[in-house]
Amino acid sequence: MPSTRLKQKPESDLNFEALGTQWYISTPGTIxxxxxxxIHEHLEVIDKTWSRFRNDSLVAxxxxxxxxxxxxxxxxxxxAWYSELYSATNGKVSPLIxxxxxxxxxxxxxxxxxxxxxxxxxxWGDVIELTGASLSVRRPALIDVGAAGxxxxxxxxxxxLNANDIHAYTIDAGGDxxxxxxxxxxxxxxxxxxxxxxxxxxxxxxxxxxSATNRRAWGDWHHIIDPxxxxxxTNIIAxxxxxxxxxIADGLATALFFVEPDKLTHLADFLYVIIRSDxxxxxxxxxxxxxxx
Amino acid sequence: xxxxxxxxxxxxxIGLIAIGGTATAVVLNKQTDTTPSSTTTTSSPNNATPxxxxxxxxxxxxSANGSYRTPGGTETxxxxxxxxxxxxxxxxxxxxxxxxxxxxxxMFKSGVSSLTVGKDIDDVKLSRVSGSxxxxxxxxxxxxxxxxxxxx
Numbered sequence: 001m002p003s004t005r006l007k008q009k010p011e012s013d014l015n016f017e018a019l020g021t022q023w024y025i026s027t028p029g030t031i032x033x034x035x036x037x038x039i040h041e042h043l044e045v046i047d048k049t050w051s052r053f054r055n056d057s058l059v060a061x062x063x064x065x066x067x068x069x070x071x072x073x074x075x076x077x078x079x080a081w082y083s084e085l086y087s088a089t090n091g092k093v094s095p096l097i098x099x100x101x102x103x104x105x106x107x108x109x110x111x112x113x114x115x116x117x118x119x120x121x122x123x124w125g126d127v128i129e130l131t132g133a134s135l136s137v138r139r140p141a142l143i144d145v146g147a148a149g150x151x152x153x154x155x156x157x158x159x160x161l162n163a164n165d166i167h168a169y170t171i172d173a174g175g176d177x178x179x180x181x182x183x184x185x186x187x188x189x190x191x192x193x194x195x196x197x198x199x200x201x202x203x204x205x206x207x208x209x210x211s212a213t214n215r216r217a218w219g220d221w222h223h224i225i226d227p228x229x230x231x232x233x234t235n236i237i238a239x240x241x242x243x244x245x246x247x248i249a250d251g252l253a254t255a256l257f258f259v260e261p262d263k264l265t266h267l268a269d270f271l272y273v274i275i276r277s278d279x280x281x282x283x284x285x286x287x288x289x290x291x292x293x
Numbered sequence: 294x295x296x297x298x299x300x301x302x303x304x305x306x307i308g309l310i311a312i313g314g315t316a317t318a319v320v321l322n323k324q325t326d327t328t329p330s331s332t333t334t335t336s337s338p339n340n341a342t343p344x345x346x347x348x349x350x351x352x353x354x355x356s357a358n359g360s361y362r363t364p365g366g367t368e369t370x371x372x373x374x375x376x377x378x379x380x381x382x383x384x385x386x387x388x389x390x391x392x393x394x395x396x397x398x399x400m401f402k403s404g405v406s407s408l409t410v411g412k413d414i415d416d417v418k419l420s421r422v423s424g425s426x427x428x429x430x431x432x433x434x435x436x437x438x439x440x441x442x443x444x445x
Contacts, residue, residue, distance in 0.1 A: 172421050188423060189423060191424070195414055212424065279407055281407065292411045293408060
């Protein structure tokens with residue numbers, strides 16, 4: 001429902017589509033054509049590395065060939081974060097969910113049609129070995145970084161803006177937001193009505209990312225699948241996490257579908273709002289979060 | 294108000310179709326929509342009156358039964374709302390809720406509420422909105438195609 005989104009300022013703000021979602025970048029400063037080109041270039045590199053929706057990505061290569069692949073520092077940070085999430089959720093947040101989610105119908109051509117046989121998600125230790133700047137895949141596996149990849153991309157663009165002396169901005173990639181500079185008030189979209197918000201959070205130089213099962217849903221499936229059952233999760237409708245970086249917030253927002261918040265507190269400093277499928281809303285009691293409920 | 298009883302009012306009051314696999318959609322009897330099979334909706338003939346022009350729903354009392362899946366099994370809930378000019382003036386909920394929700398409520402006593410309708414985006418001063426409606430453009434367009442094809 002694009003018509004229900006907020007009106008956006010014109011001029012130095014950027015609006016574009018990348019990594020399969022809508023991006024919006026706002027700054028009181030100026031984004032030059034050169035910086036704009038760098039942003040697109042950088043997102044293309046991320047897409048070409050991690051997209052499971054194209055045949056020429058690193059992920060596509062790893063899905064057909066075992067081997068050791070060079071990855072850059074930032075990419076290994078993403079996998080290191082995945083490794084922490086994997087441990088904290090007892091393997092439920094896994095980058096190896098790719099084949100399972102693809103078999104369920106969220107595949108390269110968006111068939112949204114479930115295959116007869118759904119592959120089980122392999123264990124991390126059976127497939128992945130991460131050593132510094134190289135990623136070894138012991139056997140071909142379809143990697144999906146959907147749980148933290150968008151946040152990771154948002155953080156990469158933040159670094160790019162910082163490096164170009166832009167020090168106040170808000171980046172919004174399909175509702176995953178990171179801001180630096182003056183306070184921004186961010187609404188929490190009602191999971192069943194995009195014209196409404198269930199609350200608002202006040203952010204200063206932090207990130208908020210959300211995850212919900214109601215939109216990317218098809219048939220009996222949605223995009224958050226429990227590797228231990230190969231079935232979609234059922235007890236949570238939506239989560240939001242506020243954290244210092246978007247990669248952390250994004251990953252924790254997915255992790256909250258599988259474990260209680262207190263199982264994640266050792267990973268990062270964060271605040272959360274969770275809407276459970278019984279209609280209860282659980283949230284961190286903190287002045288940053290205001291709920292209209 | 295008893296939180297337990299208010300659980301899926303947000304779903305019902307808004308009368309939008311939830312696409313998700315977790316919460317069953319409950320649709321007020323907006324005439325153009327089909328009602329999901331797991332939901333029955335009735336309007337009371339006694340006090341339903343034509344709404345003023347420009348509203349999306351008829352005035353009157355409506356009730357709906359919905360079911361939704363939880364890890365503890367299927368729970369059903371019955372909700373009655375009274376609408377006037379698209380505004381809910383009263384709500385009552387009865388349900389057979391069991392499962393683990395009571396347990397969660399006690400665990401998070403200081404930070405648990407019930408999902409309600411929230412506020413209109415236009416009524417709240419916001420910089421941005423965080424949510425899932427624009428999460429995946431490719432996915433959304435595929436889904437739109439399927440919904441169009443499925444429409445009778």
